[in-house]
Amino acid sequence: MIELLNVKKSFGDKPIIKGVDIVMESSKCNLIIGSSGSGKTVLTKCIVGLFTPEEGHIKYDGQDIVSMPLEEKKELRQRIGMLFQGSALFDSMTVEQNVLFPLEMFSGKSYNERKKRADEVLARVNLLEAKNKYPAEISGGMKKRVGIARAIVLNPKYLFCDEPNSGLDPQTSLLIDKLIKEITVEYDMTTVVVTHDMNSVMEIGDHIIYMYQGQKQWEGSNKEIIYSDDKLLNDFIFASDFLQDAKKMRQIEDKRKGLAQ
Numbered sequence: 001m002i003e004l005l006n007v008k009k010s011f012g013d014k015p016i017i018k019g020v021d022i023v024m025e026s027s028k029c030n031l032i033i034g035s036s037g038s039g040k041t042v043l044t045k046c047i048v049g050l051f052t053p054e055e056g057h058i059k060y061d062g063q064d065i066v067s068m069p070l071e072e073k074k075e076l077r078q079r080i081g082m083l084f085q086g087s088a089l090f091d092s093m094t095v096e097q098n099v100l101f102p103l104e105m106f107s108g109k110s111y112n113e114r115k116k117r118a119d120e121v122l123a124r125v126n127l128l129e130a131k132n133k134y135p136a137e138i139s140g141g142m143k144k145r146v147g148i149a150r151a152i153v154l155n156p157k158y159l160f161c162d163e164p165n166s167g168l169d170p171q172t173s174l175l176i177d178k179l180i181k182e183i184t185v186e187y188d189m190t191t192v193v194v195t196h197d198m199n200s201v202m203e204i205g206d207h208i209i210y211m212y213q214g215q216k217q218w219e220g221s222n223k224e225i226i227y228s229d230d231k232l233l234n235d236f237i238f239a240s241d242f243l244q245d246a247k248k249m250r251q252i253e254d255k256r257k258g259l260a261q
């Protein structure tokens with residue numbers, strides 16, 4: 001669980017994050033959404049300890065990263081997996097070497113144990129057969145899966161994904177979303193996804209945090225979003241007539257199935 005209590009962050013005299021409270025539970029995909037400039041990146045950097053907030057607390061299963069000594073922070077960071085926007089693979093390394101890298105840096109495991117663990121996670125993301133290929137030889141979706149394998153290879157308790165679907169077609173995006181959702185439950189991780197992808201919101205949004213001008217404007221699940229009457233959220237999510245119609249259709253369908261809220 002990651003808990004934010006009254007987190008505030010400014011640059012100079014400009015407040016960017018204006019007192020945010022969030023509880024993110026384990027085994028859940030927590031999505032941070034909001035328009036450009038709403039503070040998603042700054043908030044995420046505060047959560048992972050890259051920025052220090054002026055006020056507030058950010059607790060990882062009770063441990064406050066804001067006041068934590070550097071040594072403990074380093075230790076905590078090893079329990080955090082990161083999936084970066086462009087996958088951020090090393091081009092000169094094979095798929096397997098990319099996944100072995102965090103194990104070599106941080107695990108203290110023997111050579112055979114490292115190879116075994118890398119194979120396990122590569123098998124989990126269905127990439128065992130591509131392990132000797134270089135990033136330039138695989139597709140964008142495969143690169144994301146290598147990024148996911150590398151992010152989970154140290155068995156993290158927390159997973160951060162920055163725009164996991166950027167540059168992917170809708171079908172591949174769906175596969176990546178499903179994979180993130182599945183591993184979140186399998187590894188009992190607290191997953192935080194920063195996204196602009198509304199399909200992801202509806203597909204894996206166990207807990208959606210909608211940021212507006214540095215504040216948490218709305219939070220709820222992908223089911224609750226269909227019934228929210230928050231105007232700012234509605235204008236953001238269901239921006240087009242097509243999506244407004246899709247929302248109404250979904251409400252009618254839910255009513256027919258007796259699932260309406």
Ligand SMILES: Nc1ncnc2c1ncn2[C@@H]1O[C@H](COP(=O)(O)OP(=O)(O)OP(=O)(O)O)[C@@H](O)[C@H]1O
Binds near residue numbers: 011034036038039042
């Ligand atoms: N290092 C910094 N110094 C000063 N201002 C910053 C810094 N980083 C971000 N900001 C400002 O903080 C505000 C929020 O930026 P942030 O990058 O968090 O938005 P975002 O919601 O992630 O946007 P996007 O969706 O475009 O990535 C912006 O006004 C930005 O200019």
